Amino acid sequence: MQTQHTMRSFDDELNYLSDQIAAMGGYAERMVAESVAALVQSDAALGRKVVEDDLFLDEKEREIGERAVIIIGKRQPVADDLREIVGAIRISSDLERIGDLGKNIAKRVVAVTEGSQPIRLFRGLEALASLALTQLKEVLDVYASRSVERIGFVRDRDEEIDAMYTSLFRELLTYMMEDPRNITACTHLLFCAKNIERIGDHATNIAETVHHIVTGRQLPLERPKEDQSHRVVAAPEN
């Protein structure tokens, strides 16, 4: 991207692709933020808006896919150009998935807020969401600025998100044991928390793709696997 091609139109095509990724990123960031806000403020209208926003991401993902195929066919790109284009395809599909997860959170707004829920139920979820959002923003900023030296940081945060998710899992379980009337809301919130945790994973995927685009090398495989919620059980401790 730093150097120019003899054909200016090729540059334009590549820039168009990255602009579209940026547009998708902006939508995905907004959907995640707004879906959690809708949940916390029990704002059903905002929830419906988020569901509608998902259409944009679906369409854009297709468009980027088609464009990319056309560019590959027409220009026969190699090396960093090829990585750029293939990377765009992969990032757009991660962003599309993030949109789906955001949409899924938004769909649960009505169910969760049916009975009025105490604010403490949402505090942990908000904190988790803000971690995941920071992660997503940071990753997309790295895509924009190509400053891959910040990527190590992104993986650290993934670990933090997983730890937070495990803790939230326990907390929601406690509320359910305390009072069975909490079960409906808490089960939905559990799915929401899982969705947010998945959003963090997709952001980490994007980070890996960006690293590959810029350096041409893959990040080493050892991804942090800190999610320990599968070990949390409801049985009383001895």
Next chain:
Amino acid sequence: MSANENNGQENQDGVERGLVARIGSALKAAGALFAGARSNGKAEKPRPKKGDINSLPAVYLAAAVLDPLYIFDSNGGILYANEAADLAFGPVSKSVSLRLKFRAPEMHELVAKVISGAEESVAINYAERVPVERAYRVVASRIGNDTGLYVLLFKDQSEARRIDRMRADFIANASHELRTPLASVAGFIETLRGPARDDPAAREKFLQIMQNQTQRMARLIDDLLSLSRLEMKPYQKPSTQLDVVELVKGVMESMRHIAGENDVEFVSELGVKPMLIAGHSDELVQVFENLIENACKYGSDGERVIVSAEQASPMDEVRITVRDFGPGIPEEHIPRITERFYRVDIETSRIQKGTGLGLSIVKHILTRHDARLSVKSAPGEGSSFTVHFPPVPPAG
């Protein structure tokens, strides 16, 4: 600020447009020069004639604007960012697309609208949620008629937004936290007027409890105010450098009495080598006071608190660690201890006169410093809280 607040958005738009128009006309005058310098690649430094507005180069003027400002071309490529913009949104490399830098859908629409030429000047509200909540009024305008250049100007409105947010937060959090001690005081007053009226021993005991509760409320209010003051301050990356080792030593010195009260001994492994970081010293003192105080209170079983500093090379991050040897924090609580009013053990926290806000304040300050907090702890082995500061960029 407060006087302007009520004048309504339209009036404000008018003021902004006026400013943009003024910048615009000066830019237009210098437009040819600017475009010329760009196309032949060799940037000839335009020199303004003394006192002559017509020869004032655009970049001089743009640099003098105190609000973040970008100049971009009809492809959306950023040609110029002033200092305020670099400070607020981080530096950009040349000709990066504005659409990549600002991804929000409303920003894309704004840029598309003004580039398409449908409107000469468009304004929107723009908010960033993470890492620090910020809100802006953004105006995009075409510069002159045929320069092919556009300007994007940000007006910080975070303060108004924060005040709103604070009010909501206060009602949600504080009312609940204040009500508990208040209810207990009210209960004791009732008892003192009724059943315990003639019982001096009970009276003394109850008055003592009431005093503890009112002190608790006072501390809570202090902490809440300090947290909201932090939130009120406009977000600005610290630019002054200071020696963090010196600062931590000062904090430890001033906290000897707390160590004494809790029967712990300070062990300093800070060394003598200065370590430079960018920061506000008042705020950082608050960070280390909170961390060291926590270590003394919750780690008093361990009888000592170790404060250490490390930095592998001047290009690496600076790490300051406060380590105690108390009971430690169960794993599942660690990710959440910086949340407001989150308490690992409500009983211990009450005994130690904690408000549940200390680590929130710490986290808040560190976020503003681009620094982060990491916590290592295992039950029975104590806890260590490490603050990671980014290295200061080399001078120049």
